[in-house]
Amino acid sequence: MMQNRYCDVTLPIHKNVQLKIKKIIMVKIFNLIAIAALLSGCKAGDAAHEAVERELRGSWEITDLRGNKPKTIKPVRIEFSEDNRVNGFLGCNTVRGTYMADIKHQRIKLNGLATTRMTCPDQNFENEMTKALEDAANFTFEDGKLVLSGDDRSPLATFKKISHPEVTNKYWKVVQLDGKAVTMEASQRQEQYFILRSDGTVNGFAGCNNFTGAYQINDGNRIRFNENMAATMRACPNLGFNERGFLEVFRLADRYTVSGDTLQLIVGKRMPLAVFEAVYF
Known part of the structure; x- marks a missing residue:
C-alpha cells in the first residue's frame, strides 16, 4: 500500500516583490487613517454646527x-x-x-x-x-x-x-397682596406691575410711583432684589392702595414659584407675599 507523502514548500519571494507588497499595505493603512480622520472631522464639524444652531x-x-x-x-x-x-x-x-x-x-x-x-x-x-x-x-x-x-x-x-424665560421679560400684574385681592382704583393711571429684564434689572409701577432696581435669580427658584430700589416721589393723597406694602414685597421676597401665567413671591415658608398674573399685549 502506497502512502502519500506531503511536504511544505517555501517559494522564495524576490526582494522587489516584498517591497511592493509592503508599499501596498502601507498605502491601504494610510487611506484607512485618512478616511477615519475625515469622518471624525465631519462629526466634529456637525457637532459644532449643532451647537451653533442650539x-x-x-x-x-x-x-x-x-x-x-x-x-x-x-x-x-x-x-x-x-x-x-x-x-x-x-x-x-x-x-x-x-x-x-x-x-x-x-x-x-x-x-x-x-x-x-x-x-x-x-x-x-x-x-x-x-x-x-x-x-x-x-x-x-x-x-x-x-x-x-x-x-x-x-x-x-x-x-x-433670555434666561429663566418662565419669569423674565413678562409683564406681571399684581392680583393679590398679603392674602387680599387687589383691584385697580379709579384714581390710578394703571395697575401695579413689575418686569424682570434679561439684563438683571427690574422696573415697575407701585400704584402711584415708578420704581427700578436690580435682581438676581439663583438655583432652586431663589430670588433676591436689590434693597436700594429707586422710585419716583410723586404724592398721591387719594390713593387707597398700600404702595409701601407693595414695594416691601420686593425687599422681603427670597423665593418664587411660577405655574403657567401665575407667579408668587414668597419669603421663607410663609404664605405668598403677593400673587401676580402675566399680561400679554
Whole structure:
C-alpha cells in the first residue's frame, strides 16, 4: 500500500516583490487613517454646527439697535424656534415670520415678516426694529450676545439671551397682596406691575410711583432684589392702595414659584407675599 507523502514548500519571494507588497499595505493603512480622520472631522464639524444652531434657538432681548440702547418700557424680544419660525415683540406690536440660517457661513435671512398694526407711542423705534430684522444677512455671537448685521457686516441689532424665560421679560400684574385681592382704583393711571429684564434689572409701577432696581435669580427658584430700589416721589393723597406694602414685597421676597401665567413671591415658608398674573399685549 502506497502512502502519500506531503511536504511544505517555501517559494522564495524576490526582494522587489516584498517591497511592493509592503508599499501596498502601507498605502491601504494610510487611506484607512485618512478616511477615519475625515469622518471624525465631519462629526466634529456637525457637532459644532449643532451647537451653533442650539445657541441661536430661543428667546433674545434687544440691548442695542444701530448703536443706540432701546428705551422701551416693555422688553423688545425675538425668538427663533426649531421649525424655522421667528416671532417677537417690538414694544407695542408683535412680529412673526420665518428664517433660514446657513450655520457654516453664519448667514441668516428673515422672511415674510408681518406685524400687528396697533398705533404705538414710539412708532419710529418699531419701524427701525422691523427694518433691522428685514436687513439682517449675517449673525455672530460675541460675549454671549447675538449680533445681527447687514450684507456689509455693519451691526444692526444686538441681543442678549433670555434666561429663566418662565419669569423674565413678562409683564406681571399684581392680583393679590398679603392674602387680599387687589383691584385697580379709579384714581390710578394703571395697575401695579413689575418686569424682570434679561439684563438683571427690574422696573415697575407701585400704584402711584415708578420704581427700578436690580435682581438676581439663583438655583432652586431663589430670588433676591436689590434693597436700594429707586422710585419716583410723586404724592398721591387719594390713593387707597398700600404702595409701601407693595414695594416691601420686593425687599422681603427670597423665593418664587411660577405655574403657567401665575407667579408668587414668597419669603421663607410663609404664605405668598403677593400673587401676580402675566399680561400679554
